[in-house]
Amino acid sequence: MISRLSSYIPIELAARQGSYPGRMPLTILWDIDHTLIDNAGISKEIYSAAFRALAGVRPAGAAVTEGRTDRLIMKEMFLRHHLPEPGWAAVEAALAQAGEERTDALRSRGAVLPGVREALKAASAQNGWTSSVLTGNIAANARVKLSAFGLDPLLDLTVAAYGADAVHRPELVAVARERVRLRYGPTDDIPIVLVGDTPRDVEAALSSGCRIVAVATGIHTQAELAAAGATIVLPDLSDTAGLIELLETFQAP
Template identity: 50%
Template structure:
């Protein structure tokens, strides 16, 4: 039986976060340096380590210190958990699509996200999506600074757990940013882009996504995008 590895981005693809979640990076910067960040950075589609490294560089420092970085970022997001639960939401169709795809034989469904593993688990858990993906075989911001490198990480983990080979032909990344598209393209995965975040469909298509959907409301359309030749398992 043919296997398919589906790797989901989280923020902007499965959930809509709260503006306050972006505050964890300058807050972490201030805790780690003792001074506020004057210059901010674009966080869309990036790993948390990459965000913090650029934040440090933009503010005249070297790379972010690794020994405390994860601890501080996780603590800062935990401070936002109640706000996230109250104001954030699962994007339309995400839960239904995850459920439907997860029921298909041969599908291994996980996440590929710039979030640290603990932060990804918190976000998925807040919205009850944690049981719909296999987090053990996902790839996270802890695993690499560059997002494209995460594709190989997820493949290795999925192969080790499920005893199947995952390659460019049966790995699909689903995300909502140009950086998601680039990660899939550079990492060797097919890309289904969803214009549910801040990036429009035309820009996602121009970046190289094989399929672009307006959102996840139409589960059959998602299935056709994942298996465009009708080769669904």
């Protein structure tokens, strides 16, 4: 949909606290893995290490991710191995430790995807916009992945929704909406746009009344994302000006 390329001049980040006079509100919730960053397989290493720490054995195969939450990913791993699932506190602690131990590997092997840094800067500079994340990662590992590439200052993580907040991704939208409401005030009329790379991102948006901007920067093609129900599918986020113009069409009047 977006083809015009243009340069973007960085602007100082807008103030994040409170309301804005004459604001045209919008909440943008970005996925992390394969939308903002290429984790270079580190995510699957984290799940494998956490499983081994908890079960005492290596998993028979890699974790199945593709937009699932960490709660669901780990639950399915234990079910697949016919083992009882430990309490969530233990699972989350194991995931956090495995993520922290792989910070350097992520930084050296992973990468920020094309146009992402510019897109986040531009969204953060828009008056009245809240730019955060909706991710299947637990909060600790979301921060590891974002901070490894210096992306965390460009996002309002106080209102994010994480993989510990629900088992199924669509449920995370209500979590983020409530956190935005508590921080910034009433949100009933504020549009929410999800940006993600999997059919589960599309499902989460459509089932919760949100808009979706799908990006084919993961394993799913543009055709697959469109078949999942996304009416806007981009090859990547490299056209900053075009992306902001698109997002502006979703703003509340």
